[in-house]
Amino acid sequence: MPRRHDPERRQRIIDAAIRVVGDKGLAGLSHRTAAAEADVPLGSTTYHFATLDELMTAALRQANEGFAKVIAARGGLTDAEADLPAELAGLLGEWLAGDRTGVELEYELYLAALRRPALRPVAAEWAEGVARLLARRTDPVTARALVALMDGICLQVLLTGAPYDEEYAREALSRLMPGTRPAADAPPAPPRRRGPGRR
Template identity: 85%
Template sequence: MPRRHDPERRQRIIDAAIRVVGDKGLAGLSHRSVAAEADVPLGSTTYHFATLDELMTAALRQANEGFAKAIAAHGGLTDTRIDLPAELAGLLGDWLAGERTGVELEYELYLAALRRPALRPVAAEWAEDLATLLAGHVDPLTARALVALMDGICLQVLLTDAPYDEEYAREALTRLIPAAPGRPLPAAPRAAAPGRRPRPGAARR
């Protein structure tokens, strides 16, 4: 009896892999667990993805699309007249708002590249794409620095389970953007002179 053609089976397997990672973490990901979740024969998972690295790469690429959709939904980054720090801080707020399971899943797959070199090119894609988009507003070096800061803010929020502070993010992002003509750089916090200790209680006055 000929095998029934299922053109969407590959996508179902990727979706199942993402659900498995969401429920059990990367430690629970295997061809067998994904086959069970997708309700397909084990041979189907190995046919479409010969190795776990291939399966994780496909899952990570799909997870990357979640952030790309958040950017597209926000829409403001295509306008060069925007307040860029405020726009980026709002974008992070949209992405981190509400249920964070999806965001945590994306970062779990993203950080898996530390141990799996095959995932690193895909892990770098979202950062490169966002830096390219930001290069329409700032120079390329600043664009990469902004992406790195946004990445760090997301990780801090996720790892500490802290509420997202949009005002803090906006101020931090502002400090990375060179001053436009006629606009001063943000004032840095005052530091004690070298070799001098602040008087006890001085900071509280």
């Protein structure tokens, strides 16, 4: 008896691939393991994704959407009156406070691009998208630096297992933005010492 039409099969394969990576790591993902997890014939995975790189790309693009949804839900990044470092620090807190497995999965796929050039364009998409958004509040170079620092803070939290420190993140991010008001408990800047012959 022929199988009924299944228009959602491609999406189910992507969802299955993400679950496989979450359970077994990237090394455990193959067309066969994705097909078994999705409960579809092996030929379905190769039909929708001719190579494993294509399947990983689709999984990474979907994983990237998690951070984009957090940004869209928060909304304060485009408010010219909002404290941008505080908004970004809160944004990271919301992301890391959610399903940590999902965040780890996103980074595992993200770092897979180091050895799989086909993944690099999609791995860069989220960083470029956030940088474009932040460039509305600051200059493009600072926007890219803010994204790089956020990336580093997230990796430190994930790799060390340390709790996320939102106040530290806010202070660190504010140092990349001259003119941003310092944290309330930040120590005052030391007086500038005059060099020889200066008045």
